[in-house]
Amino acid sequence: MADTPDLERNRLSARVGRxxxxxxxxxxxxxxxxxxxxxxxxxxxxxxxADLRAALGGLKGPIMKVAQLLATIPDALPSEYAAELSQLQxxxxxxxxxxxxxxxxxxxxxxxxxxxxxFEKEPAAAASLGQVHRATALDGEELAVKLQYPDMASAVxxxxxxxxxxxxxxxxFDSSIDTSQISEEIGARIREELDYRREAKNAALYAEMLKDxxxxxxxxxxxxxxxxxxxTLGWLDGTKLLAHKDASLEIRNRLAVAMFKAWWGPFSGxxxxxxxxxxxxxxxxxxxxxxxxxxxxxxxxxRIFPPSFVGGVVDLYEGLRDGDDARVVHAYETWGFKGxxxxxxxxLNIWARFIYGPLLDDRVRTIAxxxxxxxYGRKQAFQVAQELxxxxxxxxxxxxxxxxxxxxxxxGVFLHLRAELNFAQLFRETMEGFSEQAVAGRQLSALRLVxxxxxxx
Numbered sequence: 001m002a003d004t005p006d007l008e009r010n011r012l013s014a015r016v017g018r019x020x021x022x023x024x025x026x027x028x029x030x031x032x033x034x035x036x037x038x039x040x041x042x043x044x045x046x047x048x049x050a051d052l053r054a055a056l057g058g059l060k061g062p063i064m065k066v067a068q069l070l071a072t073i074p075d076a077l078p079s080e081y082a083a084e085l086s087q088l089q090x091x092x093x094x095x096x097x098x099x100x101x102x103x104x105x106x107x108x109x110x111x112x113x114x115x116x117x118x119f120e121k122e123p124a125a126a127a128s129l130g131q132v133h134r135a136t137a138l139d140g141e142e143l144a145v146k147l148q149y150p151d152m153a154s155a156v157x158x159x160x161x162x163x164x165x166x167x168x169x170x171x172x173f174d175s176s177i178d179t180s181q182i183s184e185e186i187g188a189r190i191r192e193e194l195d196y197r198r199e200a201k202n203a204a205l206y207a208e209m210l211k212d213x214x215x216x217x218x219x220x221x222x223x224x225x226x227x228x229x230x231x232t233l234g235w236l237d238g239t240k241l242l243a244h245k246d247a248s249l250e251i252r253n254r255l256a257v258a259m260f261k262a263w264w265g266p267f268s269g270x271x272x273x274x275x276x277x278x279x280x281x282x283x284x285x286x287x288x289x290x291x292x293x294x295x296x297x298x299x300x301x302x303r304i305f306p307p308s309f310v311g312g313v314v315d316l317y318e319g320l321r322d323g324d325d326a327r328v329v330h331a332y333e334t335w336g337f338k339g340x341x342x343x344x345x346x347x348l349n350i351w352a353r354f355i356y357g358p359l360l361d362d363r364v365r366t367i368a369x370x371x372x373x374x375x376y377g378r379k380q381a382f383q384v385a386q387e388l389x390x391x392x393x394x395x396x397x398x399x400x401x402x403x404x405x406x407x408x409x410x411x412g413v414f415l416h417l418r419a420e421l422n423f424a425q426l427f428r429e430t431m432e433g434f435s436e437q438a439v440a441g442r443q444l445s446a447l448r449l450v451x452x453x454x455x456x457x
Contacts, residue, residue, distance in 0.1 A: 094126040095149065100133070103147055107230040115225060119145070129193060129300075134235065142235035143222065152194055152229075160187050178395040185398040189275065193300035196231040202299035203233065204450040206274075209266040215258035215293035216265075217285055236295040238283025244291055245416055251291050255284055256419030257426065258293040263410050264430045270443045271310045271457075275402040276301040279413065303402045304447075306457040307439040308334055313403075314434055317427075320349070320356055328352075336397025344394055347387040354380040355407055358423040367414040367423070376415060377408070 095103065100121070104112045113119060117136035125132045130148040137143055149155075164183065192198055200221045207218040217236055225232035244251060259282065266272040274281070276298060283295040312334035319327030325345075332340060332348060340348075353360075354377060358367055368376045388394060414421075447453045 094123045094131050095147075097121040100147065103150065104230070107147070107227045108225065116143075130229075135232075137222065137225070141222075143225070144219065144233045144235045145225070146196070146231045146233070148194070148196065148229040156190055156194060160190070178393055180395070181398045182396055182401050185401040188398075189301050189303070189402065192302075195228060196226065197228050198452075198455075199231055199299045200226050201450045201452045202302040205272065205302070205446055205452060206266065206296060206299060208446050208449055209270050209272065210262065210296075213261050213265055215254075216262040217293065217295045219295075219297070236283065236285065236297070238285045238295040239291075241279055241282050241284055241294070241413065242416060244284055245418065247291070249418075249420060252417045253419050253421055255291055255294060256414050256417050256421060259410065259413050259417075260421075260423075260426050261430075262294060262296050263406070264427070267305075267310065267313075268430045268434060269439065270446055271305040271307050271439050272443070273303050273305070273403065273406050274299075274301070275303045275406050276409075278409070279416070282413070301402070303399075303406075304443070304452075304455050304457055305399060305403070307436040307443065309399055309403075309457075310434075310439050311436045314431060316352060317356055317359060317431075320352060321360055335400050337400075338395065341391075343387075343391045347384055347391060347394075350380055350387070351384050355404075355411075358411075359427040360424060362422065362424040364420055364422050366418060366420055367411050376411070 100123075101113075108115060115138070117138050117140060119135040120133050122133075123131040124134050124144070129152055130146050133145045133147065135143040135145045200223065203219060203221050207220060210216045210218055219233035219236050222232040222234070241255065244255060262282075263274060266274070274296065281296070281298045283297065284291040285293055285295050312331040315327050315334065316331035318324065319331060328349065329340065329345060332345065337348070358365065358369070361369070444453070444456060447456050
């Protein structure tokens with residue numbers, strides 16, 4: 001049945017009602033946590049974490065993206081809370097076709113359907129900020145048409161308000177990590193995801209950066225069928241990465257190498273990362289009957305770093321490799337860590353050696369090297385959390401947030417694929433000939449080419 005204006009208003013009213021209800025529920029969980037902290041009760045934390053998941057689960061939309069972001073940022077929340085939030089589903093109920101027709105008319109005009117060869121009424125996918133429809137262009141090309149849900153800007157702002165509550169929860173447990181910069185960074189990135197013109201430029205940027213990397217495919221943009229809230233890309237056929245987790249080691253390694261190049265290539269060459277490591281953002285593509293590489297999807301969460309930040313990555317790598325403490329400290333300071341004392345540097349090095357471990361180990365190995373996937377990183381995260389409670393506080397710099405999160409996500413992909421590679425050799429090949437000046441030149445040139453020069457750090 002076609003949507004009506006009254007139905008649209010009812011949906012908006014229902015959404016507002018859900019925000020009020022979820023805000024009250026989250027506030028109730030916060031009150032119970034505060035009470036437990038006041039009386040020094042650690043017991044029942046898992047139950048309160050489950051309560052929080054239930055409260056947030058009452059609202060589909062951007063809050064799901066916020067919650068899942070928090071679940072993948074080490075130490076942003078206590079482990080029990082991160083575990084619960086990681087189980088939240090980001091999919092939202094799709095818009096009906098009547099609603100889609102009006103949204104498409106608002107973006108492309110009343111004759112919008114005449115601009116396509118065909119347009120499927122049912123969405124191919126529905127996510128937190130919008131939904132994707134398959135279509136064909138007038139020239140016959142297959143397309144992916146991503147249409148943003150209405151009122152997303154106000155929804156995002158409301159959900160970022162809930163984010164502050166979530167961080168307040170963490171503050172009630174301990175103040176060893178100042179999360180203010182994490183909050184600002186997440187807010188900035190999610191607001192950027194609402195701008196589909198920015199995402200179109202991001203996709204064009206990746207096409208430029210990876211044009212000489214045949215193992216990675218990037219969809220091209222159809223600007224004549226795109227607006228600030230509508231993004232039309234070429235459709236890429238592919239299969240889920242996890243569909244290949246039981247494939248031969250050769251195929252799994254091939255996909256892992258493609259992932260490595262898709263992530264480290266743009267970062268080492270242009271200071272850019274794909275900051276959303278969700279497995280749904282990658283596909284395997286086939287040629288000659290077997291997987292040959294990956295499709296890189298969704299360009300909403302892209303982080304552009306100053307070349308000096310990339311230099312900090314190299315400094316930390318070489319400092320850890322050579323036992324050069326001064327270079328290690330310089331790397332942390334380059335990233336924005338301030339007021340570092342010796343004991344805090346030692347704590348940061350626990351996590352750094354975990355992240356850099358496979359890159360420093362010059363042999364073929366799995367990413368976890370014998371550690372079970374469920375335990376991967378848990379020991380180090382726990383140790384860091386305990387040490388910071390005794391030796392903190394520390395403020396996590398904004399630029400560090402998505403770098404750390406994306407690196408963990410990339411490691412998770414390697415874990416799922418059970419890849420066996422010489423990660424150290426791959427890293428050396430990627431960083432060969434590195435210089436900050438060269439990165440700065442390539443970065444500015446690429447940003448100008450796609451119209452993103454205002455995004456230069």
